[in-house]
Amino acid sequence: MTATRFAAGTAGAHRRWWASAAMYQIYVRSFADANGDGIGDLAGIRSRLPYLRELGADGVWLTPCFPSPQHDHGYDVADYFDIEPAYGTLEDFDALIAEARRLALRVMLDVVPNHCSRDHAWFRAALAAGPGSPERARFYFRDGRGPGGTAPPNNWVSAFRGPAWTRVTEPDGTAGQWYLHTFAPEQPDLSWDHPEVADHFDRMLTFWFDRGVDGFRADAVTALGKAPGLPDASEEDLLANRNLLCQWRPEGHVAWRRWRRLVDAYERDHPGRDLVLVAEAYTPLQPDLLRQYANHDEFHQAFSFDLTLAPWRAAAWRRAISETVETLEPDGVLPTWTLNNHDTQRSVTRYGRLDAERYESWHSNLVPSDAPIDLALGTRRARAAFLTIAGLPGNLYLYQGEELGLPEVVDLPAAVRQDPVFHRSEGRVPGRDGCRVPMPWRSSPADSFGFSPSPGGPPPWLPQPADWGRYAALAQAGDPTSMLELYRHGLATRRHWLHEHPSGLGWQPGPPDTLVFTRGPLLVAMNFGPVDARLDPALTAGRRIVVTSRYGHTDPAVLPADTTAWLAPG
Ligand code: NOJ
Ligand code: CA
Numbered sequence: 001m002t003a004t005r006f007a008a009g010t011a012g013a014h015r016r017w018w019a020s021a022a023m024y025q026i027y028v029r030s031f032a033d034a035n036g037d038g039i040g041d042l043a044g045i046r047s048r049l050p051y052l053r054e055l056g057a058d059g060v061w062l063t064p065c066f067p068s069p070q071h072d073h074g075y076d077v078a079d080y081f082d083i084e085p086a087y088g089t090l091e092d093f094d095a096l097i098a099e100a101r102r103l104a105l106r107v108m109l110d111v112v113p114n115h116c117s118r119d120h121a122w123f124r125a126a127l128a129a130g131p132g133s134p135e136r137a138r139f140y141f142r143d144g145r146g147p148g149g150t151a152p153p154n155n156w157v158s159a160f161r162g163p164a165w166t167r168v169t170e171p172d173g174t175a176g177q178w179y180l181h182t183f184a185p186e187q188p189d190l191s192w193d194h195p196e197v198a199d200h201f202d203r204m205l206t207f208w209f210d211r212g213v214d215g216f217r218a219d220a221v222t223a224l225g226k227a228p229g230l231p232d233a234s235e236e237d238l239l240a241n242r243n244l245l246c247q248w249r250p251e252g253h254v255a256w257r258r259w260r261r262l263v264d265a266y267e268r269d270h271p272g273r274d275l276v277l278v279a280e281a282y283t284p285l286q287p288d289l290l291r292q293y294a295n296h297d298e299f300h301q302a303f304s305f306d307l308t309l310a311p312w313r314a315a316a317w318r319r320a321i322s323e324t325v326e327t328l329e330p331d332g333v334l335p336t337w338t339l340n341n342h343d344t345q346r347s348v349t350r351y352g353r354l355d356a357e358r359y360e361s362w363h364s365n366l367v368p369s370d371a372p373i374d375l376a377l378g379t380r381r382a383r384a385a386f387l388t389i390a391g392l393p394g395n396l397y398l399y400q401g402e403e404l405g406l407p408e409v410v411d412l413p414a415a416v417r418q419d420p421v422f423h424r425s426e427g428r429v430p431g432r433d434g435c436r437v438p439m440p441w442r443s444s445p446a447d448s449f450g451f452s453p454s455p456g457g458p459p460p461w462l463p464q465p466a467d468w469g470r471y472a473a474l475a476q477a478g479d480p481t482s483m484l485e486l487y488r489h490g491l492a493t494r495r496h497w498l499h500e501h502p503s504g505l506g507w508q509p510g511p512p513d514t515l516v517f518t519r520g521p522l523l524v525a526m527n528f529g530p531v532d533a534r535l536d537p538a539l540t541a542g543r544r545i546v547v548t549s550r551y552g553h554t555d556p557a558v559l560p561a562d563t564t565a566w567l568a569p570g
Contacts, residue, residue: 017106018215018276018300018395019334020502021058022491025399027342028065028087029073029461030438036457038448040438042088046096048441049103051473055403055484056491059106061217061278063342065093069119071186072420073436074110075219076117080204090211097212106214108276113201113255114223115187123188130170131177138194140180141168142230153178155232156246159223160184161424164246180230182223182246184420192224192255201255202262209266215276215300218259221293222281225251248289256298276300278336284309285320287327294333301336301395308344308365312356312381314513314528317388321515325393325505334394334503339385340402346435347385349408352378366421367429379405380562383486383549384526387564388515390494391524393503398487401439404471405483408434409462416463437462443469450474481551493547497522497568508539514559522546526564533559543567 013019032044042065052060064074065087074084083093100107116123122138129135131143142153144167152165159182166185170176180189190197205216227245237243256279263275279302283289287306294302306320324335339347345368353371355361356378361369382405389396412433417423419431438460441450448460449468469475476482501520510516513529516539523543527533540556548565556567 013300013332014334014502016274016276017058018274020393020499021106021395022056022390022494023059023061023106023108023395023397024052024055024057025061025063025341025397027063027400027436029063030436030451031400032439032441033448033452033460036452036454037086038452038458038460039086040451041086042083042092042096046092046099049096049099049105053103053105055488056495057105057398059108059214060100061108061397062110064110064112064219068117069186071117072184073418075112076115076119076184076187077112078117078119079121080111080116080200081207094211101212107212108215108217108278109208109213110219111201111204111216112219113190113192114182114220115189118186118188126179127168128171136177138191138197139188140191140226140230141177142180144178148175149177150175153180154230155238156180156230156243157238158183158424160421161429180226182220184424186420189223189226192251198255198258202258205259205262206266209270209273209275214274215278217278217280218256218299219280220282221252221256221279221299222248222283223252224255225249225253248283248292253292253298256293260296260298278302287323290324291327291331291333294328294336295331296333301333303336303338303397305338305365307337307339307385307389308341308350309362311359311362312351312528313359314515314526316359317526317528318507318515321392321505322507329503335392336395336397337389337392338397338399339382339389340399340435341397342399342436343432344435346406346408347382347402348375348378348405349373349410350378351381351385352376352407356381366432373407373410375407377562378407379483380550383483384562384564386487387490387547387549387566388524388526390490391498391517391519391522391564391566393501393505393519399435401435401471403484403487404440404473404476406437406440406468406471409437409465410434412437412462418462433462437464440464440468440472441474443472443475445469486547486549490547493566497546497566509536511535521569523567524564525559525567527559527561530561532561535559540567543569 029040031040032048033040034043066077067079067082067084068074068076126135143149145151152163156164158164165178167178168176181187233243277299279293279299281293281302293299304324310316310320344365352373352375355371417433419433421429422431438451446455476484506518508516511533514533515526545556546566546568550560550563
């Protein structure tokens with residue numbers, strides 16, 4: 001058995017609320033629509049907070065809710081100090097915070113530092129001011145290459161496909177300079193070499209901390225900072241999607257250290273505030289790289305995405321879990337687990353793919369394999385997967401709808417798809433709309449399953465499948481076989497047994513295709529295989545099942561296929 005050890009002085013950090021929290025990600029556009037325009041909003045979220053309390057969430061992370069032309073649904077921010085009018089007002093936001101406080105729920109926002117919107121005042125000013133102006137220095141404007149500057153300044157590619165550069169028309173009407181965008185052309189990258197950029201984000205964090213938010217999820221942090229001179233990348237790196245000239249750059253870490261100092265100072269100046277920064281640092285299967293972001297000088301936490309890329313195999317899961325835990329623990333950082341988010345094919349669908357056990361089928365979140373899908377199988381596995389991550393040390397982030405077992409909507413017609421990655425790839429990459437379809441709350445199709453308040457209004461911004469009534473929260477509540485009740489029971493059981501044990505994991509021997517580990521007083525066992533597994537009687541003797549992903553599973557000695565169970569003494 002390997003016991004975890006932590007650096008001196010970390011025990012205090014492990015007692016902070018976020019160390020072992022279960023956070024719930026709200027995709028604001030798709031959660032609940034209070035005013036009936038077919039788009040989710042802050043008042044809708046406020047009205048549903050009791051549901052989240054009952055679910056057992058400790059708080060929410062809201063995807064960007066700032067004014068935005070919505071080319072990437074809020075990840076193109078036009079103003080970092082206000083609320084998107086379609087979502088509400090600052091007063092609505094304050095009311096949301098007050099209600100969250102009343103229910104003892106934390107609220108985190110999403111900060112997007114790598115880029116802003118093409119509609120941001122800075123970018124408009126940069127376009128108007130022309131080449132060489134101080135206004136352009138806040139972005140990466142460069143002259144094009146070749147005769148007439150018609151070729152982009154370098155060969156970098158956008159994460160959403162196509163070149164990472166777009167050419168502008170100068171104020172005098174001529175074809176002009178190019179600007180860099182790691183994502184869509186509507187999302188120009190900010191240059192953090194410019195002191196006003198860092199100052200702006202200091203003000204933004206403080207503005208929202210002053211309004212009561214408990215932390216931020218930071219977007220695309222590995223994209224911040226670029227190699228000086230913006231040289232061409234090698235063809236090999238481009239093909240491997242590993243352009244080290246604009247990813248995982250040392251320059252970016254200057255910004256994160258500054259943010260951590262700001263947060264630490266804010267907490268000193270505001271006794272009682274306990275704030276957290278969690279990085280969206282995409283570092284596939286490279287825990288050492290993850291550690292560069294999550295540490296005592298930078299982010300408190302960083303999502304471990306490796307499980308979202310792990311095939312349905314015990315060995316792959318064990319590797320992802322143990323490497324993450326063991327890499328972060330010497331710094332006293334607890335892992336942040338997640339299986340779903342607004343960029344990833346939903347787990348019910350992902351695990352139901354008939355090639356889910358094959359390593360090759362998991363090469364990317366953005367381009368899932370198109371193998372046939374068995375949703376019943378995927379649902380069994382997603383239930384087990386949830387219970388396993390809920391049993392791991394550290395904290396977890398759930399994504400709205402996973403507690404309902406929503407599948408990915410894979411057959412959205414091209415005409416309704418909105419994700420820029422779908423359009424920029426000319427439909428070759430399906431994109432992320434399928435995990436963003438609005439939530440079903442009630443079984444009644446006439447009012448978009450309770451997403452919007454009453455029948456007859458505009459339809460939801462993405463169409464819901466006709467059979468989604470069966471996934472509705474109300475339809476599942478009270479049904480012990482439902483996904484919702486598994487999540488409720490799982491989170492309550494986690495709080496009861498593991499609250500005092502935010503860290504520590506001990507691997508135990510188990511039959512092939514299983515993971516078995518101790519956590520505090522619990523034994524957690526997961527069976528990836530297609531047949532029952534018999535657990536070591538020495539481990540299970542004197543224990544009983546306190547929660548299992550398989551309804552009707554009562555024998556602690558036998559673990560059915562695609563099942564996770566937690567065994568407690570007594
Ligand atoms: C990561 C976000 O999660 C994703 O939705 C967004 O498109 C990119 N960053 C760009 O901001
Ligand atoms: Ca609305």
